Amino acid sequence: MTGKAISAARLSVAPMMDWTDRHCRYFHRLLSRETLLYTEMVTAPALVRGGALHLLDHNPEEHPLALQLGGSDPEELAQAARLGADAGYDEINLNCGCPSDRVQSGTFGAVLMKEPGRVAECVSAMRASVDVNVTVKCRIGVDDQQPQEVLPDFLTQIRAAGCMRVTIHARKAWLQGLSPKENRDIPPLDYDLVHQMKADFPDMHISINGGITSLDQAQAHLEAGLDGVMIGRAAYHQPTDILAQADMRIYQTGAAVDPIAVVQDMVPYVERHLANGGRLHQITRHMLGLFAGRPGARAWRRALSEGAVQNGAGPEVMLQALDRVAPMAEA
Structure with missing residues (x-):
């Protein structure tokens, strides 16, 4: 199923806390057979230390399906990734983009944009423990970082660790002063930078995320050279608009779903x-x-x-x- 996840990543539904649970994913799968679906973020400590393996429950019909993990300890993430792979997930994704206070206090999520070396260690440990793809979802930077400087360095380090697929949320995350909700809207989008990263890292599979609300926009990004598009809130709030025609328009297969x-x-x-x-x-x-x-x-x-x-x-x-x-x- 690993290859299926790569081809499916042409369009994906973003991992969204409290939204993309197993019931949501089953429903979304009826609208699109091809789109890659993601779990809500599951923390590595919850699986490894807390034994909360029920968080990995899913239906076979949900595939192609990726598990998003939150964490910053390489060994713990490796164990969590192994649990996810054993549970049948097609991809394991590391969250380096969530700006919530809870995530920051656990030293993972968007705060990891400040520690690309640690992210690379995590990726390397996870890849060594599983046979499925290990991917990263990140921001273009955080706080006062200069995205044009930090993002290429971030990608260079995770690529050296073996991560060849990344989804980039085309906004900074402000870890102080903005709520998680505000971080989804207020920092300006920089699509051009994400497209530049594809030009600079042509061997990497790069998907774009942030502010994309229609299949027309998704197709425009794909036609401009990106490998994939991830859609979040629009896919949840207008699932028919995004998913019912996705197979036909994005994957050139099937028909629109009623x-x-x-x-x-x-x-x-x-x-x-x-x-x-x-x-x-x-x-x-x-x-x-x-x-x-x-x-x-x-x-x-x-x-x-x-x-x-x-x-x-x-x-x-x-x-x-x-x-x-x-x-x-x-x-």
Whole structure:
């Protein structure tokens, strides 16, 4: 599956805390068979010291699938990567981009942009422990760093350690003064720098991330020479716009997916989840944006958000919500 992850990385859905859990990924996979999906960030200490192996649970249908790890200790990351590979993930990704306080206090995430040597040690240790691809997701720099200087050095060091695939969020991260949410919007985007890195490191597989909200934009970056595009919030909030046509437009395979059919295809998955003691809203909270920008979108969101939290709510809530959308979509 390693080769599959490389080809799939032409388009990927970003790892997003509290969003890209296994239910979200199963839903996204019904919209696109080809797009590379990522887990939420899982910390290496949680797996290695905490024994929280349930965090690695996923469905076989989610592949091609990458595990994103957070950490800064090479040996611990190597152990966590091995657990991930043993669990069947197609790629292990090291988070060097998250700016949250919790991540900083653990000396990983975006703060690692200040320690490329340590990142290289982590990559080397992880690669030695697994046979699947080890990749990195990073920023263009942090705080007062000069991205034109630090990013080439960062890439040089991780490439020397054997990392040949990197996803670059085209913004700085400000570790002091901006919240994680503000860090997703306020620092200016520098797409040109990411494209320059592809020119300077032609042997590396470089994907771009940050502020990309449409397949048109994704295609433009690919046509300009980048190897991949990672989309975050737009893929979550408007999944049909991004994912339902991704296979056809980005991978030149298949056809556009009907979101109504996706809802129907989710029913068996919902039934299994409920039979195992789960709640409907744990799944449907990820589906609220399915009809974004389409007739009936508001009725769908309201029926689903209000109905799914009720005791005993089952797939009929989802299908009744769909009944409010279908006639409007056909009108």
